[in-house]
Each structure stands twice: as structure tokens, then as C-alpha cells.
Amino acid sequence: MGTQKKAPIGRPRGFDADEALERAMRVFWEKGYEGAGLTDLTSAMGITRTSMYAAFGNKESLFRKALERYTEGPASYTARALREPTARQVAAAFLDGSVRVTTRPDCPAGCLGVQAGLAxxxxxxxxxxxxxxxxxxxxxxxxxxxxxxxxxxxxxxxTDPGLLARYIMTVANGIAVQAVSGATRDDLQHVADMALRNWPGA
Amino acid sequence: MGTQKKAPIGRPRGFDADEALERAMRVFWEKGYEGAGLTDLTSAMGITRTSMYAAFGNKESLFRKALERYTEGPASYTARALREPTARQVAAAFLDGSVRVTTRPDCPAGCLGVQAGLAxxxxxxxxxxxxxxxxxxxxxxxxxxxxxxxxxxxxxxxTDPGLLARYIMTVANGIAVQAVSGATRDDLQHVADMALRNWPGA
DNA sequence: AAATATATGTATCGATCGGTACGGAAAGAG
DNA sequence: CTCTTTCCGTACCGATCGATACATATATTT
Structure with missing residues (x-):
């Protein structure tokens, strides 16, 4: 008994949609929304255009799903940082997470949420x-x-919470830009540390 | 005597190249390098494709010239900031200039040097x-x-001059991202002020 | 078995991409 | 005037853009 998952009717898809979405996310991350062509995307995903459209709708909705995956995957440090016990620790965890994600050796440099489409x-x-x-x-x-x-x-x-939040996000966005400009993880970790030296109240 | 400018041979061009370059710069600023099509560019410049290619080479060299114009125009606050008498004033002038340029009501939001092509x-x-x-x-x-x-x-x-420079540029880059995200000039001026509260030695 | 439903592969659509060939127009040089 | 040089406007190039039509393959349902 229980909820036994019934096999869907029709021919089952021949690829792992999660895996394909992960690959698409990487392409958007590296080339941006406009810079990522359907040929880039589908060849990285290992599927044809037709399969992509059937599974994800179109390029735009593929991108939105890729951004969701980015949020829950590489950018999940944000949610973790928000659960830190003190505001200072929240800010530090957020900036440290930004540094790590934007300089991961196994991922494109920078932040998908910044460089995929500013203009x-x-x-x-x-x-x-x-x-x-x-x-x-x-x-x-x-x-x-x-x-x-x-x-x-x-x-x-x-303290102005909105200003403080804007400040932290500004530094994180700047870290993302610097990461894609070639700054190293060490460079940016020092920058993140410096950005927190003026923390209010302590 | 003196250098009397002799009229060049052949039909004179029927448009102001500086003015056209200024218009092109705006388009790249607003839409990014890949997002700016030849049709967008030439229609904003008020000239035909042929005239653009004759005067500026191709899209890429037009972009480089537009970036030079940006450096000497909107981004000239950088050179001015470097001439301030103290390092603290240099940093403050640089960040203030960033805030003003990225939030000018008569120009696209953000910084051409950041958003025209991160990915x-x-x-x-x-x-x-x-x-x-x-x-x-x-x-x-x-x-x-x-x-x-x-x-x-x-x-x-x-003091580590390289770290300090990286820090200031990181904040400026973040300001550019925040400006194109909709942050106001007041918001970002407060952010810039906060970023300088931890200035070394004082 | 036949019927139905979904996925895949090929081949292609119209639109737009950056870039140009070509002929006529507008200037100086003779 | 004619000749030369340069610029301008049209019309177009091959390549690529995102998106799809259609036939076939593979599954469940009856």
C-alpha cells in the first residue's frame, strides 16, 4: 500500500531531467542568457531540441528552472546564512558563501544571478x-x-536593516564581478573580511 | 602659416562621428554587447550599416571605441579621483563617482564596463x-x-595597497550591479559611505 | 493483439545575426 | 567639364537565432 508511483503513460523519457537541467544551468552560468544558444544548451544537456522543448517549455522557462536549481544548489549558502544565530554571523556566512561559489574550480567563475543578464x-x-x-x-x-x-x-x-542588507548584497555582487574578472578566492576572501570590519555595534 | 586643416579628398561624411559614437555607447550601455544588434546601433546612431562599417570598422571595434569614450566621458571620475590628495579622498571620490554615474537619470542604469558583458x-x-x-x-x-x-x-x-584597491573596486562593481537592479542614488550613496567606515588608520 | 499517449530524431521554418557588393551621390584635383 | 576619391543607400549574403512539423519509436491501456 502507500503511494506507489505509477509509471506514466506513454514512452518514458530517455534522459535524466535533473541532470540535464544541471548541465543547462552551467551553460547559462558560463555564457549568460543571451550568450547561451539552443545548440550550446542541448548539446551540453545531451538531448535534442525537441526533447528540451517537450521537457522544459522553451528557452526562457528552461532558464527560470535553471535559476531555481541554482538557488537550491550552488546558491543555497544564502538560506543557510540566514539561519546563523547572529546578524554578524549571517553577514559573514553570506559573504563567505559568495566567495566560495564564485570561485569554485569545478564551476564557471562568478554568480549566475549576476552575470547571466545584467543588460x-x-x-x-x-x-x-x-x-x-x-x-x-x-x-x-x-x-x-x-x-x-x-x-x-x-x-x-x-541600525538601518535595509541599508545593511543593501550593503552586504552590494559587496557580494561586487565579489561576483571580481571573480569573473579573474580575482582569486584568497583575494576575495580578504575583501569579504575587510567589508565586515565596520560592523555596527562591535 | 600654422596647421591649417586641409579638407580631405572625397565626399565628406554626412554625420558627426563623435555624436554617433556617443549614441552607440548608450546602446551598448543599455543592452550589453551581445544584446545590442547592428540595427539597434545604427538606428540610434542615425546612420546606415555601410557608414558604420566605413567609419568604425566592425561591431567589435565600435564597441572598443565606445568603451574608450565611456572611459573619457562618464567614467572620467576615475582619473579625477586618482588625483585627490589623500588615499581616503581617492576612495571616497571613486565610490561617489560610481554612485553618480550608475544612477544618472539621463543615462542607462549601471556601469557599461560591468554590464556590457560579464558572461x-x-x-x-x-x-x-x-x-x-x-x-x-x-x-x-x-x-x-x-x-x-x-x-x-x-x-x-x-596596509596592503592591492587588497585595498580590490576592496574599493569590489564595492564599486557591486554598486553598478545594484544600480541596474533598481537601487536608488540615495540607497547607494549610503552604501558607499558605509563601505568607507572601516578605512585603515583612522 | 489494437488503441492510445508520450518521447525522440530529422529536417526545416521564418526571423534576425553580423557583414558586404554594388551603384549612385558628393566632394576636391586636373 | 572629367577624373578620382570617398560616402551613402539599397539590397542582399551565409550563418545562426529560437522554435516546430512530421514521422517514427517505445511505453501503458484495453
Whole structure:
């Protein structure tokens, strides 16, 4: 008994959709939304155009799913950082995570959420807006967490949680740009440390 | 006597090349290298494809010239900042300039040197590398200036000029990303101020 | 077995990409 | 004037863009 998964009707797909999405994420990460062609994507995914469209809809929705996977995979340090006990530890974990992810030797340099589409033509406008919303969502999450820290007395009462969140995200975004410019992990870890030397209240 | 400019032989061009380059720069700034099509560029420049190729070579060299114009125009705050008397003032002028340029109401949001091509496909690889070199050149200039400040006793002798330069550029790059994410000039000015609170030695 | 439903592979669509061939137009040189 | 040089406008090139039509293959359902 229990929920036995019934085999879906029709011919089963001949590839692992998760694995294919992972590959697509890497391509978007490395080449950006507009720079990643369907040929790049499908050849990296190991499937044909037809299979991609059947499984993921179109390029734009493939990109959105790839961004979700990025959020829950490489960028999961964000959610972990938010659970740190103090605001200072939240900020440190967030920046350290940014440094590590943007300089992983087995992944493209930089951050998918930044470099996949800061500026775009008509074809990439939706992806660009999706990414801007993604980044702003990160700021909001940090702000809410810092607001709680103020309420709890973890941060001084005159602290501006929104400003602090914007500041941390700004440094993280800058780290992503520097990573794709060739800065090393050591370089950026020192930058992240320096960015936290002016932490309020301590 | 004197250098009297002799009219060039052949039909004179019917447009202002500087003005056309300025327009092209705006398009690259707004849409990025890959996102800016020849149709976007030439229609904004007010000239035909043929005239563009005759005057600027091709898309890539047009982009390089547009980046030079950006350096000497909107991004000229960098050269001015480097001439400030103290390292602290250099850093403050550089970040303030970043904030102002990336949030000008009459220009696209963000920084051309960042958003025009962080990630790119094969077609934009050269532009991406050109931009990375441009950003790294900025870091080098800041580092040299801070190194001089250490020599002059303006900064403590144990200061790492390269780290300080990387830090300032990281914040500036992050400001550019945040500007294109919708952050306001006030938001980012506060971020810039916060980034300088941990200035070494004072 | 036949019927149905989904996946795959090929071959291609119209649109757009960056780049150009070619002929006419507008200037100086003779 | 004619000749030469350069610029401009049209019309077009092959390549690539994202997306699809169609036939075939492989599964479940009846």
C-alpha cells in the first residue's frame, strides 16, 4: 500500500531531467542568457531540441528552472546564512558563501544571478528582469533577517536593516564581478573580511 | 602659416562621428554587447550599416571605441579621483563617482564596463575579455595610487595597497550591479559611505 | 493483439545575426 | 567639364537565432 508511483503513460523519457537541467544551468552560468544558444544548451544537456522543448517549455522557462536549481544548489549558502544565530554571523556566512561559489574550480567563475543578464536586448529582457527580481529578493531576505536582529537586540536599535542588507548584497555582487574578472578566492576572501570590519555595534 | 586643416579628398561624411559614437555607447550601455544588434546601433546612431562599417570598422571595434569614450566621458571620475590628495579622498571620490554615474537619470542604469558583458557566448568573448581587462586596469590604477599613499605615510605602513584597491573596486562593481537592479542614488550613496567606515588608520 | 499517449530524431521554418557588393551621390584635383 | 576619391543607400549574403512539423519509436491501456 502507500503511494506507489505509477509509471506514466506513454514512452518514458530517455534522459535524466535533473541532470540535464544541471548541465543547462552551467551553460547559462558560463555564457549568460543571451550568450547561451539552443545548440550550446542541448548539446551540453545531451538531448535534442525537441526533447528540451517537450521537457522544459522553451528557452526562457528552461532558464527560470535553471535559476531555481541554482538557488537550491550552488546558491543555497544564502538560506543557510540566514539561519546563523547572529546578524554578524549571517553577514559573514553570506559573504563567505559568495566567495566560495564564485570561485569554485569545478564551476564557471562568478554568480549566475549576476552575470547571466545584467543588460540585455529585447530577446533577453525577461531573463534580465527575472534576475533583477532574484537579486532584490535576496536583499529583502537579508533585510528581514537584520530587522529581526534589531528587534532581538542583536543589532543596535539605530541600525538601518535595509541599508545593511543593501550593503552586504552590494559587496557580494561586487565579489561576483571580481571573480569573473579573474580575482582569486584568497583575494576575495580578504575583501569579504575587510567589508565586515565596520560592523555596527562591535 | 600654422596647421591649417586641409579638407580631405572625397565626399565628406554626412554625420558627426563623435555624436554617433556617443549614441552607440548608450546602446551598448543599455543592452550589453551581445544584446545590442547592428540595427539597434545604427538606428540610434542615425546612420546606415555601410557608414558604420566605413567609419568604425566592425561591431567589435565600435564597441572598443565606445568603451574608450565611456572611459573619457562618464567614467572620467576615475582619473579625477586618482588625483585627490589623500588615499581616503581617492576612495571616497571613486565610490561617489560610481554612485553618480550608475544612477544618472539621463543615462542607462549601471556601469557599461560591468554590464556590457560579464558572461558571453562565442560572439561576445572578445568584448567580455576587453571589459575584464578594463576593470582590472582600474584596480591596478587604484593599487598604484594606494601604494604611493603608503610610501608617503598617508596610509599605515602595514596596509596592503592591492587588497585595498580590490576592496574599493569590489564595492564599486557591486554598486553598478545594484544600480541596474533598481537601487536608488540615495540607497547607494549610503552604501558607499558605509563601505568607507572601516578605512585603515583612522 | 489494437488503441492510445508520450518521447525522440530529422529536417526545416521564418526571423534576425553580423557583414558586404554594388551603384549612385558628393566632394576636391586636373 | 572629367577624373578620382570617398560616402551613402539599397539590397542582399551565409550563418545562426529560437522554435516546430512530421514521422517514427517505445511505453501503458484495453
Amino acid at each position: 540585455a536586448g529585447n530577446a533577453g529582457a525577461n531573463a534580465r528582469d527575472t534576475l533583477a527580481a532574484w537579486r532584490n529578493d535576496g536583499v529583502d531576505q537579508l533585510r528581514d533577517r537584520f530587522r529581526r536582529a534589531v528587534d532581538e537586540g542583536d543589532l543596535p536599535p539605530d | 558571453a557566448g562565442n560572439a561576445g568573448a572578445n568584448a567580455r575579455d576587453t571589459l575584464a581587462a578594463w576593470r582590472n586596469d582600474g584596480v591596478d590604477q587604484l593599487r598604484d595610487r594606494f601604494r604611493r599613499a603608503v610610501d608617503e605615510g598617508d596610509l599605515p605602513p602595514d
